[in-house]
Amino acid sequence: MAASRIVAHPPPYLHRQSPPSDAAPSLNLTLLPKRYRNLGICASLRGDKPHSVELRATTSDVVVSRDLLSLPRPLSSTQLSASVSDGSCLRVAYQGVHGAYSESAAQKAYPNCEAVPCEQFETAFDAVERWLVDRAVLPIENSLGGSIHRNYDLLLRHSLHIVGEVNFAVCHCLMANHGVKREDLKRVLSHPQALAQCENTLTKFGLVREAVDDTAGAAKHVAYHKLQDAGAVASSAAAKIYGLNILDQDIQDDSDNVTRFLMLAREPIIPGTDRRFKTSIVFSLEEGPGILFKALAVFALRQINLTKVCCLSWHHLYFDYLFYVDFETSMADQSAQNALRHLKEFATFLRVLGSYPVDTSSM
Numbered sequence: 005m006a007a008s009r010i011v012a013h014p015p016p017y018l019h020r021q022s023p024p025s026d027a028a029p030s031l032n033l034t035l036l037p038k039r040y041r042n043l044g045i046c047a048s049l050r051g052d053k054p055h056s057v058e059l060r061a062t063t064s065d066v067v068v069s070r071d072l073l074s075l076p077r078p079l080s081s082t083q084l085s086a087s088v089s090d091g092s093c094l095r096v097a098y099q100g101v102h103g104a105y106s107e108s109a110a111q112k113a114y115p116n117c118e119a120v121p122c123e124q125f126e127t128a129f130d131a132v133e134r135w136l137v138d139r140a141v142l143p144i145e146n147s148l149g150g151s152i153h154r155n156y157d158l159l160l161r162h163s164l165h166i167v168g169e170v171n172f173a174v175c176h177c178l179m180a181n182h183g184v185k186r187e188d189l190k191r192v193l194s195h196p197q198a199l200a201q202c203e204n205t206l207t208k209f210g211l212v213r214e215a216v217d218d219t220a221g222a223a224k225h226v227a228y229h230k231l232q233d234a235g236a237v238a239s240s241a242a243a244k245i246y247g248l249n250i251l252d253q254d255i256q257d258d259s260d261n262v263t264r265f266l267m268l269a270r271e272p273i274i275p276g277t278d279r280r281f282k283t284s285i286v287f288s289l290e291e292g293p294g295i296l297f298k299a300l301a302v303f304a305l306r307q308i309n310l311t312k313v314c315c316l317s318w319h320h321l322y323f324d325y326l327f328y329v330d331f332e333t334s335m336a337d338q339s340a341q342n343a344l345r346h347l348k349e350f351a352t353f354l355r356v357l358g359s360y361p362v363d364t365s366s367m
């Protein structure tokens with residue numbers, strides 16, 4: 005397939021510079037649905053976010069309106085649950101270009117969503133915070149590579165909430181332009197996590213590794229520049245999109261290569277007890293003998309199962325270490341609330357990152 009296909013239809017790509025400035029927004033009434041214009045809306049702006057736009061119709065306006073039937077109808081709970089479960093109304097930001105694993109994870113979480121590619125994770129977070137999109141997808145750990153520390157930092161630096169998780173089976177392919185054989189390759193491009201997941205295979209092939217922003221971006225680069233000495237490690241979907249030939253399939257060092265992605269939103273979801281929920285928290289502790297033992301005991305005492313404990317250093321004036329813990333209990337459960345109240349007695353900092361349904365789907 006010709007590389008020109010890529011140029012002809014570039015995906016809409018969010019750049020870090022693209023979100024609007026913080027300057028006070030102006031409201032263009034012609035953009036409002038016609039029914040509002042008929043009523044002669046008084047619009048006032050509070051703050052800089054679309055949700056704080058206040059719309060008021062004066063009583064006299066309403067009396068003269070002959071178009072009451074076209075007033076907005078309240079959403080029914082059926083409509084709400086439909087759009088949430090299939091994601092048809094959602095715009096989901098991911099880091100990378102069309103064909104990245106993060107895009108597939110977004111589509112697994114919200115099957116009919118509009119996935120929006122972003123240059124960097126920061127851009128994806130900004131896009132949610134500035135109401136350009138509804139969700140961001142973040143890879144957080146991999147069964148071969150472990151925790152992605154940089155992305156844990158992002159969770160802390162921003163105030164988005166975890167509203168879901170997705171476990172995604174990652175199957176890497178080695179790909180190159182048509183006519184290029186594996187013996188012709190000297191180097192291979194991919195995301196650092198993907199290169200690490202294929203470490204043994206790539207060493208065996210004697211290929212020099214070059215890190216780029218995402219796996220699909222690597223495939224796109226190889227295709228666009230018609231490289232003859234370089235291949236890419238990416239998904240079979242990326243090979244198809246960018247017209248590359250798959251030289252080897254399933255080249256990850258372990259066939260069970262699973263990446264866990266988090267779905268992030270501006271607002272938390274209301275935790276339930278109707279299905280399995282997980283809660284993610286981050287906290288710091290004062291120094292002292294047995295203090296971590298004491299912290300983890302608040303969960304053990306209440307039979308709360310921990311699914312993850314991760315300790316990262318944090319260069320801050322007051323404390324050096326942060327503990328990220330996932331436990332398999334909903335925040336709607338009294339035992340979880342009691343455990344966190346107990347933890348707060350001696351934690352120097354505690355934040356609930358989100359309480360969300362466990363991904364129980366098969367991969």
Ligand SMILES: O=C(O)C(=O)C[C@]1(C(=O)O)C=C[C@@H](O)C=C1
Pocket residue numbers: 099100103104105106107143146174195197198217218219220263
């Ligand atoms: O580069 C991509 O395609 C991504 O979606 C990123 C990413 C990651 O950051 O871990 C996602 C899944 C794989 O583990 C490899 C790369």
